[in-house]
Amino acid sequence: MAVGQDVVLGLLRSCFEVGVSSAQPSVGMASIWAEQIKPWLEAKAPERQQVWVVGAGKAAASMVQALEACAGDSERLKGVVVTRRGHGGPTRHVEVLEAAHPVPDEDGQRAARRMFALLSTVETNDPVIALISGGGSSLLSVPVKEIPFVDLQQLNRSLLACGAPIDEINTVRKHVTQTLGGQMAQACRSPVFQLVISDVPGDDPAVIASGPFCPDETTFEDAMQVIRRWGVQAPHSVLRYLEKGLRGQAPETPKAKSLVFRKVQTHTMASNGLMLDAVASHLSAMGFHVMSLGDGVEGEAADVAKVHAAMVRQVMAKAAGWPEVPVAILSGGECSVTLTEAQMKQSRGGRNSEFLLSVAHELRALDERVPFAALAADTDGIDGVGGHAGALILPGDLAQAAARGLSARWHLEQHTSYDYFKAMDRLLVTGPTMTNVNDLRVLIVGLPKLQ
Template sequence: MDDPRAFLESLFRTAVTAALPEHCLPPHLPEPAPGRTLVLGAGKAAARMAAVLEQHWAGDPARLEGLVVTRHGQAVPTHHIEVVEAAHPVPDAAGERAARHMLALTRGLTARDRVIALISGGGSALLPLPAPGLTLADKQALSRALLRSGATIAEINTLRRHLSAIKGGRLAAACHPAPVHSLLISDVAGDAPWDIASGPTVADPTRRQDAQAIPRRYHIEIPAAMRAHLESPDSETVKPDDERLAGNRVTLTASAQTALEAAADTARAAGVTPLILGDGLEGEARELGRVLAGIARQARRHGQPVAPPCVLLSGGETTVTVRGQGLGGRNVEGLLGFGLALGPVPGVHALFADTDGVDGGAELAGAWWTPDTLDRAAERGLDARAALDDNDGHGFFQTLGDSLDSGPTGTNVNDFRAILIT
């Protein structure tokens, strides 16, 4: 392999391209409704999804309207669907205003109308609307605590749904009697619809008791009003048997598996055997890195579970318990854990990156690991172990010039990890 780094980046680019709205959305667009078609959406891919919908819409564009909210810096031009930018991962007032406006747009819908919901990862933070009696400031503080706690995304979103006036199926309920067709790009392990953007347009099988347990589990102190709300039946979300959601449709248009399969095809075409280890790997990022290092060593030494030249592919969403002063970032944290456990093994290169182009608190997608990473770090006076202890993977790889700066990609199907063994 002449340029392992370029090869790994080509796999990442292929994976991202497969999950772009222009490739995954058009086959699933519904037919125009007899009445209005209202488009509502939230997520890092929501603006691009809206633009693609307008481009491929089969009906009268004049009868197409709506609102989507995306992350700051990720808006794209649209003609009929309004695009609003808001903050991620900690919500802001712009997102709250967008959520209120979105609910207002549902008033007066009839059974002759249709709502198309464009939902992608990141929508939970981008569509914050506190339940009555709660404040945005409370939700912001909780978001910061949860992001540092090591809680899984499923746990975080369970809590978000039960503290919201729009998530957990409430937006779909507000659209009744108009049917809702939700088009999803998944960024969560397992692709549970209620976890994607905390499920504003789908039923939620979790209960408020599940949400109550999460702050206790991670020793997070929550305001008294928030605790009282979770103990009240008013916090319960819309359930699968709710008649207001009868007849609604949910379509998964792209996921981590979509991206991994595309990368695997590219690897085969280059004469490299791919092995997809899983599309929903979870756990502490550094610990998963150690496990992946063990698999890579086995492949390099014994040709198991696959013989070189090969590439180990995986997706999912790990967690980082932030204890240091670094920016976190689950992909660079996982890559440091991988590299330290692997050591200077020849013939092993890796790229860990987030498919949305943003890993943790840095505007960087991820980073590369090479057989000489530790040697180059030592030459610059960098201590990989200290960087991991300080949750400063981004600082470590930036100093080495090994960061991947992809910019916003326009989609989000979670982490992409590729380990090349030659």
């Protein structure tokens, strides 16, 4: 066994656990309830009979659990949220439904229609708390009447495979649905407190879950430009509807000037940036010199990996201006993997394991006398296809892979990162974490004096 493998494995796992723990709704809900939600309820709905709760996203169930624990018996909570299948949990008053992600299914459409109908009938003196987290776009997808649901599903598949950044993907989603891009807020007459867990760079609530309670400044023209720019294979019904919107024959999503948003207050309780800060503090306390690239890292996973690998080589070479080992390089955000239709059917892995596979390829000739290790994982516990959260590289793995005849380059070309890391026994399997603040990437060069 290479030097420190067991210790480094524990170290990398602890980074993931610290990051996920920092983003759990239970961590910050008590203070948010006492300092923000409760005063807001008293100010906006002093004569309330009950508090309605709606929401969507991978963290929806855990957000409800934390909210119910803080509210106790002081408020009458009632409502419904929808989360990704397998991410549910027991609740006392608010119903939790489950549906498919990332491609919407009929269960999600039914849940979204139910929420939309509820919001349309809530009395004005009863407030609404909206719990929104990443993944909500697909879970709240109800197409406009001109687009069959099967076409909306196909559009989502094509958008996810085209390599576009999430904000551009969501621009299209907002303009072909009845529920996203502020349209949930538009349907509601009551005051809304929107509590958000961010999984997008910059934490713009209009991008998170496609902003069902937020103004949308994008347009039909923007949506069509995304289709053209990324060569999205959109169904004819989608193209016809977007063209209808371009002619002014379909309603635009509500904009910031709309009066409906005066009743919406938004607070972000967890984010990728806050998670990175927690992991950076954890590694600094261990003795690492931490270089954090922040939460805005986007691009093709394999290309982003090349930049990270170049940084590792600079540290190894003791280049001027670079910190001395031990060094930890952190980044967050969301990379993409562009696939053809054929590749979508055969690919196995996800953006994080593909990132790490590209790192392995770029550093295949690395002199490992100085220990090198890495982790890349999605904080929701699911990275693409395969049931894993991500993958790891431990000291000595690069040489071991070569000795086994495993070609990182070949697996990159096939987009089968899952198979590579499974053969190396380096998949990170956690199951659903009940939160989602996007990706965590940790590359370490050298080791401090770990006990």
